[in-house]
């Protein structure tokens with residue numbers, strides 16, 4: 001029992017299944033399993049409009065699946081969709097091996113990759129909500145949290161009705177407690193944001209599909225050393241670093257990656273962090289341009305959907321097509337026809353980074369308010385503050401004070417209005 005929980009995944013051999021009206025593609029599911037440390041030993045797909053409501057596959061296909069599990073010597077079946085509890089139960093009964101769905105795998109990866117206290121709370125909340133619908137694995141979950149062992153023993157018998165009621169109540173209590181704690185961390189974060197806003201620094205958020213190269217790009221632009229890996233959902237916690245473009249400081253935030261069919265519980269659990277990051281002045285949507293056309297389209301759409309869902313759909317946005325070092329000239333030309341507004345970059349070779357910086361800066365300059373100010377000499381603090389928010393200043397020392405021409409972010413312009421001389425327009 002003990003050693004099973006020590007290295008449970010090493011011996012897991014999964015057969016992948018999927019249903020889709022078009023030809024189902026299970027490569028992403030295999031990638032998710034690889035990230036979770038589970039081997040894929042085969043696959044079986046069915047083309048149909050909707051999965052069967054009771055068994056996911058149709059009856060005839062189910063026999064084929066049974067044989068496939070046996071032939072591949074699989075001890076696990078992994079489904080590309082989130083399963084209804086009923087579908088999962090029926091499949092397990094028919095197959096005699098555990099069945100996990102896409103959501104469970106993603107939650108598992110998130111649980112593994114969460115490092116910050118907040119990230120851990122968010123993942124735990126998402127897991128509890130997923131489990132609450134199934135009441136499966138909840139015991140081990142609460143046990144691990146030290147929530148106390150109930151008489152009757154874990155795994156010695158199936159939970160009876162009252163047991164399930166107790167489980168549900170425990171889960172709901174825990175969910176409520178987690179929500180309260182998350183609310184608290186959210187409050188701390190908004191204080192931090194208020195401080196940043198006072199500083200008046202423009203903010204840029206990197207958003208995009210998992211593995212698109214967001215962290216690599218953050219590192220390339222800011223000289224940070226955020227961990228980068230060829231696995232899915234490597235980054236869960238937003239990291240913010242500052243960098244400069246032509247003397248002006250910007251704050252750049254890396255965010256959690258998105259994926260098709262992102263579990264709802266996770267979107268909810270992460271919505272506070274996401275909202276915060278995506279409230280940036282500019283969202284740079286980073287995409288992996290080295291994938292096939294259709295996949296690129298799907299990934300762009302998946303990210304657009306999550307952005308819209310988290311209320312960031314209307315923020316100013318810039319598309320960065322990353323990994324162009326993997327493309328030939330012809331493909332790059334094709335992409336520039338298809339996405340004329342996008343910047344093509346390679347975070348690893350630094351190709352296109354200057355264009356990206358220019359594009360980011362251009363967005364800000366367009367939103368700045370030109371001001372002509374006269375700052376008295378005893379207002380040194382205001383002057384250095386102005387330096388921070390406006391970058392390079394045109395300044396001239398006069399008898400009355402420093403005469404300054406600057407382009408100031410609208411959000412903080414009001415603070416400098418009292419120094420305004422003339423009508424504020426630049427010649």
Ligand SMILES: Nc1nc2c(ncn2[C@@H]2O[C@H](COP(=O)(O)OP(=O)(O)OP(=O)(O)O)[C@@H](O)[C@H]2O)c(=O)[nH]1
Nearest residue numbers: 210211212213214215216229233234235257323347
């Ligand atoms: N060839 C090439 N590889 C890149 C480029 N940018 C990133 N990669 C690779 O792509 C993989 C994923 O990079 P990350 O920066 O971790 O991606 P991410 O978007 O932060 O991923 P998550 O945090 O998992 O959402 C790594 O193996 C990187 O080395 C690029 O411009 N060219």
Ligand SMILES: [Mg+2]
Nearest residue numbers: 214215234235
């Ligand atoms: Mg990352």
